[in-house]
Structures are given as C-alpha cells and as structure tokens.
Amino acid sequence: MKLKNVMKKMMLVAIGFTLLSTTLSAKDVNILAYIDRGIKYYPKYVKRGLVKFGKASWYGKPFHRRLTASGERYNMYSMTAAHRTYAMNTILKITSLDTKKSVRVRVNDRGPFYSSRDIDLSYGAARKIGLTKKGVGRVKIEVISGNKRKNKLSRTKKRLDKHKHKKYAKVKRVKKRIIAKKAIKKIRVQLASFYDIKSAEKFKRKHKLKDVSIVKKYISSTKKTAYRVVVKQTSLGAKKLLKSKKFKGAYIVS
Structure with a gap:
C-alpha cells in the first residue's frame, strides 16, 4: 500500500514538471500580448x-x-x-x-x-x-x-529540465518564484484633495475608478480636515494617471 502511494506521488510530480515546462516553452515573455x-x-x-x-x-x-x-x-x-x-x-x-x-x-x-x-x-x-x-x-x-535575449523564465525552464525527477518540494519552490514574478505590487496615487467630504464623494462617483477610497487627514498647518481621494494602481496604471490631463496635480502617495 505504501509503495503504491509513493509511486502515485512520483507520477504526479513528473506530470507537474512536464506541464510547467511545456507552459514556459510555449510562451515567449519578450513578446506577450x-x-x-x-x-x-x-x-x-x-x-x-x-x-x-x-x-x-x-x-x-x-x-x-x-x-x-x-x-x-x-x-x-x-x-x-x-x-x-x-x-x-x-x-x-x-x-x-x-x-x-x-x-x-x-x-x-x-x-x-x-x-x-x-x-x-x-x-x-x-x-x-x-x-x-x-x-x-x-x-x-x-x-x-532585435535578437532574443534570455530571460528569467527561460532560465527557470532550464532548471526544471535539469532537475525534472527531484523531490516535490523543489517543484513548489519553483512555482512560487514564477507566481511571485507575475504578482504586481499596487501603489497608491492621490487624485485630488477636498476640505468638504461631499465634494470628495462627488469626485469619486464622477470618475468611477476601481480601488478608490477617501482618506481623512487632519492638516495641522491649516487646522482643517482634508479628504483625499486615493486610488490603487499598478506601476503602469499609475504612470498613465500621472500623465493624464484629467487628473492634474495627481501624485504617488506610496
């Protein structure tokens, strides 16, 4: 019974390596649509x-x-x-x-x-x-x-081919590295700031952007409370917002 379980796990590992290797070779990350x-x-x-x-x-x-x-x-x-x-x-x-x-x-x-x-x-x-x-x-x-240049994913594929029959734990580590590369950290961009919360909410409804929030902050120099309209964006999305004429004065918060 134990031998059957071991054989089953080994087969799953081999299949996982094959599928992951095929996926990496099928996509050229230099020209992804x-x-x-x-x-x-x-x-x-x-x-x-x-x-x-x-x-x-x-x-x-x-x-x-x-x-x-x-x-x-x-x-x-x-x-x-x-x-x-x-x-x-x-x-x-x-x-x-x-x-x-x-x-x-x-x-x-x-x-x-x-x-x-x-x-x-x-x-x-x-x-x-x-x-x-x-x-x-x-x-x-x-x-x-215009020559093709080796990239991190192609190097990962070579490592997979080289260690194709090693332990399942190594497969998990490689998958985590690939997933981490795909993860894009979002940054916060302030689009506008108001002293009136109704104006901030009106601005938020008007532009209908995703991941928008209104951040309340007390300004000690003016002794007033400001309502900042902040949106979460990828690096590419933030770049477009900062260059957009629609949001003059927008800047990255964090």
Missing part, C-alpha cells in the same frame, strides 16, 4: 536596421524602482525605454532631431499609451539627448539589435 484601454497589442521581434521617425517622451522619479512590464525594477538612470510593440530587450539607437545627440537604449517596459508619442525614454536616456527640459521631442528610432 497585452490589453490597454480596450486595445490589444501584439509585440514582435523587429529586424536590425529598421528605422522610424516619431516623438519621444520620458518618465523618471515617480517610477524609480517600480516594477516595469518586463518584471524588472525601473532604474531612472539606466539606458532603457518603453515601447508599445517592440519585443522586450530590443536594442535601439535614439537620435534627437533637434539636438542631433544619440543614445542606445534597451526596451524593458510598455508604453507610451498616447497615439501622439512613439517611445518613452528613461530619465537617464532623455538627459543624454537633451530631452528632459522639453519633455517631448522628435526622434529617429533605429533598431540596433
């Missing part, structure tokens, strides 16, 4: 030498150390960029048509989600080409390398 504002985007690998002209913007301090769409933590001083459809890890040469300065960046995020803009640069990259003061500028976008 995604939806934003009802539009589905299909990222793809692009050929070296492809040149396009468009507008670039940049994002910085509010998103420093936040998770990007690739799962990496955003470093505002690194030479990176966000693009709607180019595969993650594509290397691009960005040249400002105004300053004639160039910089090489690696795509590690998604955006910008404005039809008038084509690429979002990190603060560091924008500074290299003199874009930080202007905010938005005309650029030449040239693909330097």
Whole structure:
C-alpha cells in the first residue's frame, strides 16, 4: 500500500514538471500580448536596421524602482525605454532631431499609451539627448539589435529540465518564484484633495475608478480636515494617471 502511494506521488510530480515546462516553452515573455484601454497589442521581434521617425517622451522619479512590464525594477538612470510593440530587450539607437545627440537604449517596459508619442525614454536616456527640459521631442528610432535575449523564465525552464525527477518540494519552490514574478505590487496615487467630504464623494462617483477610497487627514498647518481621494494602481496604471490631463496635480502617495 505504501509503495503504491509513493509511486502515485512520483507520477504526479513528473506530470507537474512536464506541464510547467511545456507552459514556459510555449510562451515567449519578450513578446506577450497585452490589453490597454480596450486595445490589444501584439509585440514582435523587429529586424536590425529598421528605422522610424516619431516623438519621444520620458518618465523618471515617480517610477524609480517600480516594477516595469518586463518584471524588472525601473532604474531612472539606466539606458532603457518603453515601447508599445517592440519585443522586450530590443536594442535601439535614439537620435534627437533637434539636438542631433544619440543614445542606445534597451526596451524593458510598455508604453507610451498616447497615439501622439512613439517611445518613452528613461530619465537617464532623455538627459543624454537633451530631452528632459522639453519633455517631448522628435526622434529617429533605429533598431540596433532585435535578437532574443534570455530571460528569467527561460532560465527557470532550464532548471526544471535539469532537475525534472527531484523531490516535490523543489517543484513548489519553483512555482512560487514564477507566481511571485507575475504578482504586481499596487501603489497608491492621490487624485485630488477636498476640505468638504461631499465634494470628495462627488469626485469619486464622477470618475468611477476601481480601488478608490477617501482618506481623512487632519492638516495641522491649516487646522482643517482634508479628504483625499486615493486610488490603487499598478506601476503602469499609475504612470498613465500621472500623465493624464484629467487628473492634474495627481501624485504617488506610496
């Protein structure tokens, strides 16, 4: 009876490894499709030498150390960029048509989600080409390398293949790491602040956003109670809110 139970557990472990390994190999995380504002985007690998002209913007301090769409933590001083459809890890040469300065960046995020803009640069990259003061500028976008780059999930798959028949406890640890990568920490963004709770509630009803709350806080300098309208968002969602004309003065609380 004990032998049968052991054999059954071993079979389940083997099946689990096979299914997990197949799932990882079937998806290329560099070109995962995604939806934003009802539009589905299909990222793809692009050929070296492809040149396009468009507008670039940049994002910085509010998103420093936040998770990007690739799962990496955003470093505002690194030479990176966000693009709607180019595969993650594509290397691009960005040249400002105004300053004639160039910089090489690696795509590690998604955006910008404005039809008038084509690429979002990190603060560091924008500074290299003199874009930080202007905010938005005309650029030449040239693909330097569109090669597939190994990612954390592909390395996980190799570990799974190597240790395919080891103990069930190891399978659980690997699954937890994969789930943790998919988890996106939500951050709080203050959209508006009122001294009248009725105005705060009216604002909340008007915009109909998810995960919205009204936070009551006493302001010692004015000796008044403020009612802050706060919404929970992913890093990508927060970035869009801060750039939206609808919520002028919005900022990240935590």
